[in-house]
Amino acid sequence: MVNWNNERPILEEKVSALGIGKAIYAAPDGDKNNARLLLAADGFHFRQSDFSDFEFNNIVITSSVGEKYNISFGVDGQLLINGLPYTAPTNQSDETIAGHKEFTGVAKLSGGLQLVSPSGLIFNIQVDDTGNLKANNIDNEVEVQDG
Structure with a gap:
């Protein structure tokens, strides 16, 4: 009798049977009485063992607009999309960080x-090589010195 839970049985030529009636069943050892539904x-x-030896070199996924993307892994296990490492x-870029932060x-x-x-005025802050700070109001070009 075949143990269907641990591994997928090897199909043997002229012995294995795939039956179709009120259902589809498989009997890799030719024993229809112990066949699996x-x-x-x-x-x-299906059981997990049905897929135990599946190996995919890559998967191709088609987007909603019809573009195809090839997804695979590099030799180091890095995810690749169309052959390029995914980052x-x-x-x-243009990120807004809200709330109180402590560095x-x-x-x-x-x-x-x-x-x-x-009041909402924006100032560019600059420092020179001697450590002096300079604040420029970018709205009115007002310069504020701290020295």
Whole structure:
């Protein structure tokens, strides 16, 4: 008798049977009395072992507009889409961060700093090589010195 739960039995030529009647059944060892039900009126009767030796080199998924995407894994296990490594978006472009935040350690800002006053004025903050801060109101071009 075949143990259907642990592995998918090997089909043997001229011995295995696939029966179709009121249902579809499989008997890889030729024993129709112990055959396993695969499909009946109440649905599919697949088990995990039915898929134990499936291997896919890649999966092709078609988008809603008909574009095809090839999804696979590289030799190091990295997810590839159309052969290129997938990089998760970092959401760093034009991001708004709300709420109270506390930073520990050193925070470095490259590319500039803007501060908004309570009345909504926006100031560009710059520092020179001697450590002097300079604030420029970008709305009215008002310069504020701290020295």
